[in-house]
Amino acid sequence: MxxxxxxxxxxxxxxxxxxxxxxxxxxxxxxxxxxxxxxxxxxxxxxxxxxxxxxxxxxxxxxxxxxxxxxxxxxxxxxxxxxxxxxxxxxRHISLLYPKELLRLHKERCANPSVHILPARDILHTRVETLDVIHPYKQWRELHLHFVNEDHAHHYFERLKPLVKGPFHSLEYLSISNNLSEDTEIEGEYDTSIYLDEEHMSFVSSWQMPKLTHLELRNSMPFMPLQCGNVTRLSIRLSDLYEDDCLELSDFQDLFGWMPKIESLLIHFDTDVTFNTEDTPQTSDLTASLPRLTHLDLGIEGDTPDDTIIHFMTLIDTRRLTRLALKLRSGNLNTHSEGQGEAVFEMWVDTLFLKASPGDSAPFTRVEEFTLDAVDLPGSSPSFELIFTSLPNVRDISLKIPRNSNFRITRQWMEGGAFQHLRSLHVEVFMVKNSWEHESPVGCHPLLYSGFDVLSNGCYCGDLEEMEVRNRVPCFSAKEKARLQNLFGERLHWVDC
Known part of the structure; x- marks a missing residue:
């Protein structure tokens, strides 16, 4: 395959x-x-x-x-x-911006479209009238509802209200995205917030979506029940929130409770807004709202406080996860000073692997597939050790790391339980431009002294089938490539990007 x-x-x-x-x-x-x-x-x-x-x-x-x-x-x-x-x-793809002739052509050739409502340059160019001429809402397979702010969203909701008279019989995917931006052409009537006005939220809450399996929310947090109990994939992205917004743990718990079949969750934080510490969920069994969750994709960027991650992770039963993907980005943080990038990386890793499940010695014991994407944050050796010794049963690992990462596998890692069931390891190395780091010699490349010799030892990694290296660093040593080839033989797949 x-x-x-x-x-x-x-x-x-x-x-x-x-x-x-x-x-x-x-x-x-x-x-x-x-x-x-x-x-x-x-x-x-x-x-x-x-x-x-x-x-x-x-x-x-x-x-x-x-x-x-x-x-x-x-x-x-x-x-x-x-x-x-x-x-x-x-x-299947149609946009409100399409000319009428093109919309008619798509309507003739595809009965169940993916409808794209996209940000308008101003309130006068929302193209809401096109909603009257596209396919009836009952035929929509996907709805991508992306607006500049709630004043723009108001126009779409008002146009949709007389059209939506029953269930969305065909809708499988719904995306609601709010840019939280201002329209300089008008004086806004609605607050710039991740929480919709009560009238608008009530309208969305009335939508019956029995076939919906994938829901994406960007800067939009429902506070009324959604009728989509068959959702298995949920994506939430929060970025550049206003100070007036405050995250409520109980809102997340309610949202998860409306969709008890969620198997895959993507959550991305890029905001300095944190959770209300006075907010107390209704039940002490916080993980009861996600009984089927096995896949977690967690993104952390910029000024996101570690407290935000600590609070959110109380809703996740990490012992059930079989797939874990982490995406860490510096964002607008100043990581140009030497050691700053490692400090940020270490803070978030400690938060996840030391504090995610207090009192649980093996919170990620079932994880078999792990992905780390941290292309602009160099990790330290202790942080990498903490990650991999916390994943005792991981089989497939994919890493995207900068060339100045201190990634050096030691026997201490192996004796601590790392890589015991490793089947495949994919490593992609990226260039990073920092004000303090000039064009460093080949010796700074994380693969040179990475300790892959330990992985080639059958005593530790007898199940290893594939070692893939994607190299984006032009100064990489051909000698090291030959050394890895000698260690792994046909198991090594080398790609110069």
Whole structure:
């Protein structure tokens, strides 16, 4: 399956390059010989991957066609056009900015669209009238509701109220995103807050979404029940909140309680606003609201206090997790001074692995898949040791780290329980530009003295099947590459990016 996925990804990239070349030269005949012999079902899969990368434009004065569209595919050659015209899924994306003729075409070719309501340049360009001419709400498969602020959202809600008369029978995905920005053209009637006005919240709360499985919330926190009990994936992103906002632990607990089938949770904090310490949830069993959670993706950025993470993690039963992904970013923090990046990295790692589950000696004992993305925060050796000795049963590890990370595996880690069941390790090394760090010699590369010799020892890592290194550092030593090749043999997959 991995090989198939890689092959399809390469084919998709090749197609993208071909389409760009063809479009620029206005050539109508397909020049991609590699695609000419592919069966239709493979081409359809590649086309769907291509359309998945479609990026909708915000609402401006003029309509700008997306770079990835069925129209572009249709213009390549006759065979592509015949395939595209008969695959409804390739016509699923629609925007209120689309011309009426284009909306009519998409409406004819796809019965269950993904509707994109995007930020408008000002209150006069929300395009709300287009809601009257697109597919009926009962047919929507996805709704991406993204607005500048609640004054803009008010226009959409008022237009939707007479249209929505019953359940969203087809809706599988819903995204609500608030930029929390000001519109200089008007004097705002509503507060700039993650909490909607009561009238607006009541309207959203009335939506019946029996098929919804994926909910995304960005700077939007419901305080009335949502009717989407079949959601299995929940994403929450909080960034650049106003000081007047205060996070309530009980709001998160209520939200989780409305969706008891959640299996995967993504939560991203990029704000110095923290939880109300006086807020006390209704029950002492905080983890009861997420009984099926097995996957946690946690993002922490910028000025986010460690107290925010400590409070939030009381809602997570880490002992049930089988997949853990961490994304750590410096954001606007000043990490240019030597040692500052390591200090921030250490603070967040200590918060997660020392304080996530007080009194539990192995809070992440079931985690089998672990991902760490910290491309601009160099980690210290003690922090890495704490992470990996806290994951005794991890099998697959993926790391994205800067070149100045102090990543050095020792026997002490192994004796502490690290990597005992390791099956695959993927390491991607990034360049980092700091004011205090000049172009450092090759010796600063984290892979040079990383202690991978220990991993090659069958006594510790007898299950290791794959070691992948993606190197983005041009000054890396070829000698080290050869050394790793000697250690891991055919298990090593090396990629120079």
């Amino acid at each position: 991995k090989d198939t996925k890689k092959t399809l990804s390469k084919l998709s990239k090749s197609l993208d390059e071909t389409l760009q070349a063809v479009t620029k030269a206005t050539i109508k005949d397909c020049q991609a010989a590699d695609f000419a012999c592919l069966p239709d079902d493979v081409l359809v899969h590649i086309f769907e991957m291509y359309i998945d990368d479609c990026v909708m434009q915000d609402y401006g004065l003029f309509y700008i066609p997306p770079e990835n569209s069925p129209q572009v595919l249709s213009s390549v050659c006759k065979r592509f056009r015949e395939i595209v015209h008969h695959i409804p899924n390739l016509w």
